[in-house]
Amino acid sequence: MASLKAFVASVLLLLAAHGVGAQDYLQVNLNSGDSIRSAAKTVARNLMEYYKGDEPGQTIGILPGPPPQGPYYWWQAGAMFGTLIDYWHYTGDDTYNGETATAMVFQAEAPANSYMPRNWTASLGNDDQGFWGMAAMLAAEVGFPNPPKDQPQWLALAQAVFNTQAARWEHEDCAGGLHWQIPPTNGGYNYKNTVANVVFLNLAARLARYTKNETYAEWAEKAYDWTSGVGYIDKDYNVFDGGHVEANCTDINLVQFSANAAVLLHATASMYNHTNDQRWRARVQGLLNRTTEHFFPNGIMVERACELEDRVQCNVDQHSFKGYMHRALATVSVLAPFTRDDILPLLKTSAKGAMSSCLSDGTCGFRWNVGGYDGDAANGPAGQEMSALAALSTLLVDERFAAPLTNGTGGTSVGDPNAGGNTKELDELTPVTTGDRGGAGVLTAFLLASTVGCLVWISGPWGEA
Numbered sequence: 001m002a003s004l005k006a007f008v009a010s011v012l013l014l015l016a017a018h019g020v021g022a023q024d025y026l027q028v029n030l031n032s033g034d035s036i037r038s039a040a041k042t043v044a045r046n047l048m049e050y051y052k053g054d055e056p057g058q059t060i061g062i063l064p065g066p067p068p069q070g071p072y073y074w075w076q077a078g079a080m081f082g083t084l085i086d087y088w089h090y091t092g093d094d095t096y097n098g099e100t101a102t103a104m105v106f107q108a109e110a111p112a113n114s115y116m117p118r119n120w121t122a123s124l125g126n127d128d129q130g131f132w133g134m135a136a137m138l139a140a141e142v143g144f145p146n147p148p149k150d151q152p153q154w155l156a157l158a159q160a161v162f163n164t165q166a167a168r169w170e171h172e173d174c175a176g177g178l179h180w181q182i183p184p185t186n187g188g189y190n191y192k193n194t195v196a197n198v199v200f201l202n203l204a205a206r207l208a209r210y211t212k213n214e215t216y217a218e219w220a221e222k223a224y225d226w227t228s229g230v231g232y233i234d235k236d237y238n239v240f241d242g243g244h245v246e247a248n249c250t251d252i253n254l255v256q257f258s259a260n261a262a263v264l265l266h267a268t269a270s271m272y273n274h275t276n277d278q279r280w281r282a283r284v285q286g287l288l289n290r291t292t293e294h295f296f297p298n299g300i301m302v303e304r305a306c307e308l309e310d311r312v313q314c315n316v317d318q319h320s321f322k323g324y325m326h327r328a329l330a331t332v333s334v335l336a337p338f339t340r341d342d343i344l345p346l347l348k349t350s351a352k353g354a355m356s357s358c359l360s361d362g363t364c365g366f367r368w369n370v371g372g373y374d375g376d377a378a379n380g381p382a383g384q385e386m387s388a389l390a391a392l393s394t395l396l397v398d399e400r401f402a403a404p405l406t407n408g409t410g411g412t413s414v415g416d417p418n419a420g421g422n423t424k425e426l427d428e429l430t431p432v433t434t435g436d437r438g439g440a441g442v443l444t445a446f447l448l449a450s451t452v453g454c455l456v457w458i459s460g461p462w463g464e465a
């Protein structure tokens with residue numbers, strides 16, 4: 001604890017040095033919907049300063065990157081547009097709807113429209129593709145305005161991602177599962193990781209619920225059984241990072257990132273809502289329990305694998321994870337109403353922490369439990385903004401309570417069960433840019449975590465795609 005005190009002291013010093021006084025912090029009353037909406041608008045505006053895709057000469061739909069051209073990989077923009085779709089859903093502010101729709105359609109890349117754009121081949125993981133797919137699925141579920149008829153539709157985009165991934169399910173290595181990377185020549189192809197598989201599971205579960213087509217539900221069962229069968233989810237509902245095919249996926253990387261748990265928890269709640277099955281209910285309960293315990297010490301979210309007491313070693317990707325957890329939890333509270341009384345107070349204490357890190361111009365920090373802005377701007381900062389925006393806007397889940405739509409309950413997005421069928425697998429394509437990351441050698445960093453127990457672990461894939 002001494003190190004935390006020292007850290008807090010250094011933050012206060014930093015704040016003093018930068019002349020940040022109480023009056024320079026974002027003022028928000030978390031008991032008032034209007035106050036939340038107004039503060040969220042400020043944070044959203046701050047976030048969108050990092051998006052240049054609407055400026056002349058820039059590429060529509062991406063955040064500046066990939067490294068070294070800018071800090072962000074392609075997937076993070078997909079996650080950002082998902083965040084903005086939720087922002088609209090909860091607050092009703094449609095300021096960014098136009099840019100969001102344009103980006104979502106453009107990055108799907110015609111004619112296949114399956115979120116496998118050639119520009120990003122060299123770092124394209126199933127998880128990267130899947131984060132865009134989950135944003136498209138969300139658009140269908142919240143009734144985000146449909147694109148013109150001659151453009152691809154939200155539901156069909158999610159189905160295209162699902163279909164291309166189901167076709168890549170691989171039976172030999174580790175008796176199933178998706179590889180992390182899509183092109184076999186990419187570094188990291190031999191890693192069969194949790195995120196690739198839980199993102200696929202998430203899409204399958206939500207498509208099952210939305211369309212009532214049981215083929216999707218069968219895939220969701222299969223993806224859960226495999227991920228848990230290889231031990232990436234243990235009996236206490238810890239969610240680990242993945243393993244390699246050379247070891248038959250038994251060399252499990254025990255690091256726990258909140259993005260894996262969040263995407264999985266959301267998936268299980270969708271299946272529970274779809275089936276009303278006690279097995280799925282138990283999974284929701286167990287995952288929520290473990291998530292609360294592990295990621296929310298004292299009710300405020302901490303990305304424990306890399307947000308250590310005395311230092312933060314989270315990369316750009318990891319700086320965006322808290323938002324996915326807050327968004328997932330809000331949705332879980334709706335899909336699995338028995339969790340509501342546990343989730344809503346948790347979202348509130350954690351959002352309160354998040355807001356204590358925000359300056360009046362909407363600049364928010366990464367640490368939410370130090371009582372001020374931490375000045376952590378090096379690894380992002382779009383991720384910090386996305387997370388704060390998510391923490392704030394999801395508080396309106398109470399006021400704006402609405403179950404995700406289905407085809408039978410008001411959803412109007414038009415699907416195509418065969419979407420993505422004309423996608424070329426990426427080994428048939430030549431990458432059109434060379435500015436992307438190199439081989440896998442630089443990607444696996446060994447990190448020493450100085451948390452209780454002095455755990456040694458290998459960093460997960462998130463720095464890499």
Ligand SMILES: *[C@@H]1O[C@H](CO)[C@@H](O)[C@H](O)[C@H]1NC(C)=O
Pocket residue numbers: 059060106107109117119
């Ligand atoms: C791919 O990159 C080129 C060159 O920067 C750009 O013109 C094009 O719009 C990009 N396509 C996508 C889908 O991002």
Ligand SMILES: *[C@@H]1O[C@H](CO)[C@@H](O)[C@H](O)[C@H]1NC(C)=O
Pocket residue numbers: 174175229230248
């Ligand atoms: C490889 O892992 C799978 C899944 O856990 C298991 O079913 C299979 O028996 C393992 N194969 C070997 C040779 O250990």
Ligand SMILES: *[C@@H]1O[C@H](CO)[C@@H](O)[C@H](O)[C@H]1NC(C)=O
Pocket residue numbers: 163213214215216417418
């Ligand atoms: C259900 O989904 C499967 C898998 O995508 C698809 O092959 C099948 O055509 C769908 N069935 C209907 C009735 O849409």
Ligand SMILES: *[C@@H]1O[C@H](CO)[C@@H](O)[C@H](O)[C@H]1NC(C)=O
Pocket residue numbers: 282285286289
């Ligand atoms: C959840 O956690 C509580 C205590 O922390 C425990 O009593 C309960 O059995 C757990 N429930 C499940 C389903 O894991």
Ligand SMILES: *[C@@H]1O[C@H](CO)[C@@H](O)[C@H](O)[C@H]1NC(C)=O
Pocket residue numbers: 272273274275276334335336337403
């Ligand atoms: C599914 O979600 C709806 C909306 O919150 C809820 O009314 C319904 O009870 C949920 N189903 C189950 C099985 O909990």
Ligand SMILES: *[C@@H]1O[C@H](CO)[C@@H](O)[C@H](O)[C@H]1NC(C)=O
Pocket residue numbers: 211407408415
């Ligand atoms: C969705 O609903 C529409 C109209 O309510 C219906 O025409 C269509 O067949 C449904 N689609 C599926 C996949 O069930």
